[in-house]
Amino acid sequence: xxxxxxxxxxxxxxxxxxxxxxxxxxxxxxxxxxxxxxxxxxxxxxxxxxxxxxxxxxxxxxxxxxxxxxxxxxxxxxxxxxxxxxxxxxxxxxxxxxxxxxx
Amino acid sequence: xxxxxxxxxxxxxxxxxxxxxxxxxxxxxxxxxxxxxxxxxxxxxxxxxxxxxxxxxxxxxxxxxxxxxxxxxxxxxxxxxxxxxxxxxxxxxxxxxxxxxxxxxxxxxxxxxxxxxxxxxxxxxxxxxxxxxxxxxxxxxxxxxxxxxxxxxxxxxxxxxxxxxxxxxxxxxxxxxxxxxxxxxxxxx
Numbered sequence: 596x597x598x599x600x601x602x603x604x605x606x607x608x609x610x611x612x613x614x615x616x617x618x619x620x621x622x623x624x625x626x627x628x629x630x631x632x633x634x635x636x637x638x639x640x641x642x643x644x645x646x647x648x649x650x651x652x653x654x655x656x657x658x659x660x661x662x663x664x665x666x667x668x669x670x671x672x673x674x675x676x677x678x679x680x681x682x683x684x685x686x687x688x689x690x691x692x693x694x695x696x697x698x
Numbered sequence: 699x700x701x702x703x704x705x706x707x708x709x710x711x712x713x714x715x716x717x718x719x720x721x722x723x724x725x726x727x728x729x730x731x732x733x734x735x736x737x738x739x740x741x742x743x744x745x746x747x748x749x750x751x752x753x754x755x756x757x758x759x760x761x762x763x764x765x766x767x768x769x770x771x772x773x774x775x776x777x778x779x780x781x782x783x784x785x786x787x788x789x790x791x792x793x794x795x796x797x798x799x800x801x802x803x804x805x806x807x808x809x810x811x812x813x814x815x816x817x818x819x820x821x822x823x824x825x826x827x828x829x830x831x832x833x834x835x836x837x838x839x840x841x842x843x844x845x846x847x848x849x850x851x852x853x854x855x856x857x858x859x860x861x862x863x864x865x866x867x868x869x870x871x872x873x874x875x876x877x878x879x880x881x882x883x884x885x886x887x
Contacts, residue, residue, distance in 0.1 A: 599710065603754070604815045606717050610743075612808040613724040619800035623733055625778050629740050632771060633724060636747055639759075647754045650821050652829055657756050658840050664759075664766050665852050669859035671771050675778040676863035682782040 603644035611637035624681075624688045628674045635667045713753055719746035733779055741772040758834045 610633055617630030639660040646656025682688055723743030727736045744767040751760035830836035841849055 599705070599713070600820050601815050602710070602713060602717075603750075605812060606720065606750070608808055608811040608815065609721055610724060611811075612804045613721075613728065615807065616800055616804040617728055619804070620794070620797045621728075625733060625775055625782075626727075626736055628778075629727070629737065629775060632767070633727075633740065633743070636744070636767070639763075640747065640750065643751055643754045643756045643759060646756070647829060648820070648822075654829060654833075654836055654840050657759050657833075657837060658845055660756075660759055661762060661837070661841070662845075662848060662852055664762055665856060668766050668770060669856050671774055672863040673859050673866070675774055676867035678778055679781055679867045686783075688782045 600644060600648035603648070604641060607637040607640040607644070610634070610640070622689050622691055624678050624690050624693075625675075627690055628671060628678070632667060632671065635663065639663055709753065713750070716746050716749045716753065719743075720750065734776065737772055737775045737779065741768050744768040744772070755829050755833065758837050 614630045614633035614637065617633065618627055621627055621630065642656040642660040642663070646653060646660075649656070678688060681693060685692065720743050723739050723746060726739040727743070730736045730739060744763060748760040748763040748768070751757075751763060
């Protein structure tokens with residue numbers, strides 16, 4: 596039983612690290628947002644795995660991950676809106692060129 | 699130090715297949731050169747994760763995952779790509795030291811987490827039956843009794859976020875939108 600929990604946690608860790616690598620290296624802002632979604636999904640997977648295999652199995656982890664999904668949807672909507680506004684003002688979606696605070 | 703024992707049964711074989719789907723989708727997301735392919739590949743990852751949730755007896759969360767992630771968020775990302783212009787090639791050909799250091803950091807983080815997971819002995823729960831007879835019914839009871847205040851706060855947050863998104867993304871004025879409708883010209887000034 597417990598080894599399955601470790602497998603799920605390892606899968607979540609792999610997903611989180613892939614998402615982190617995408618956030619750090621990709622240059623398109625859309626892909627950076629998608630990588631953040633991947634990291635949030637890794638967290639959801641951890642919550643649901645512990646809600647089944649934890650010390651006290653209960654549905655609270657699933658409720659928490661539902662709230663998490665809703666927050667992620669709101670975050671993506673706001674992120675895309677900011678991205679479109681930035682594109683309108685700067686003409687690019689490359690995150691390396693969003694440096695308006697520099698000078 | 700830690701055991702790598704893996705029990706082979708139906709559950710774990712199904713888990714392995716789904717895990718391969720999930721990880722290959724994510725890795726292809728990193729390697730595709732066209733951005734629209736990246737989004738489709740990540741949608742594949744989200745569907746695979748929904749399968750993993752079904753394995754974990756979270757059927758309702760799996761349905762929500764497909765609806766929200768594979769449906770809404772992927773479509774929203776594709777809209778974001780269509781409404782902005784992208785240089786087709788994501789990668790630059792030369793070796794980027796930033797990328798090398800990021801890869802090293804991510805691998806180090808993964809190794810740390812992996813050793814932490816494998817060296818921890820998680821206390822096992824007393825073997826009980828399934829979590830709930832009717833997953834959706836029990837989740838509804840939980841949300842609308844014990845967690846009703848976070849639920850209402852979440853609805854307020856969603857309203858605020860979506861109205862804010864509309865306000866941020868819409869054109870300000872007709873004449874101003876005319877001036878900025880061609881960003882390449884603006885950049886050339």
